[in-house]
Amino acid sequence: MAVTKKNPELDHYFKEPNDWLKEAKKLRNIILDCGLSEELKWRQPCYSHDDKNIVIIQSFKKYLALMFFKGSLLKDSKQVLHDIGANSRVGRQLRFTSETEVEKLKPVIKSYIKEAIKISEAGLKVAPPSEQLDLPEELLNAFKKDKAFKKAFEGLTPGRQRGYQIHFSSAKQVKTREARIEKCKPQILKGKGLQDR
Structure with missing residues (x-):
């Protein structure tokens, strides 16, 4: 995959001091090395392929996350993905608390991004829940x-x-x-x- 250039509109995000700045910069380089386009969405760096969201970097108090928009469709052979909440069925996160963790998971990140791109290109979707909504x-x-x-x-x-x-x-x-x-x-x-x- 071709390396994508950094989007200058996001430079401020990667310069503002925060708890996860070093980890975010390292993650950004890994993602761009996978050929994804970079833009700011929901005030976070978001990465897409053919105008379809693939991953987004999310900063939290306790960790930095790389959230896969269709993460529940990934095989997760390394068992490193986390559910993002009781009410979310689709997205999954990789979580980091150090630069070392980001570097250690670099091959996994790239592999999962490649798989996520294939899922996106194939147009795969998570089936809606079969249960009826219990409306108040x-x-x-x-x-x-x-x-x-x-x-x-x-x-x-x-x-x-x-x-x-x-x-x-x-x-x-x-x-x-x-x-x-x-x-x-x-x-x-x-x-x-x-x-x-």
Whole structure:
């Protein structure tokens, strides 16, 4: 694979002092050596192939992560990938706490990126969950009052629907669930997910 040039728009990210600057710089060089394009998305360095996201560098308090957008489809023969949360089915992370770890996993990183590119090129997708969403009563009531709202919600991707379902259902009180639904309604009517801007 051809080495991709660094995107000067991201230089500031790799110059700002933070806990994982050295690790991030090393990771950046490894990723670019795999021929991916570099841009800033979600305020993080994101790397793509043929305009499809492959990996993103994420800084956390306890570690630096390289998140594979379709990580659950990787074979993970080295058993180094981590789930990114109870409600995420697709993304997986490699986590680092030192430059030495990044360097040690360099062959694995490159191998996994190559596999992720092949997955992307093949158009593989994670199958949506077969279980029916358990929508809160307050949301079902809102649907009865507003058919356009119901149609807009049903038109969202399964992942976006699930995001809203988790957000609404996690509130313990009825009034809080109703307030969250009302607050998110304009976003849903625009066809956007909870995290979309």
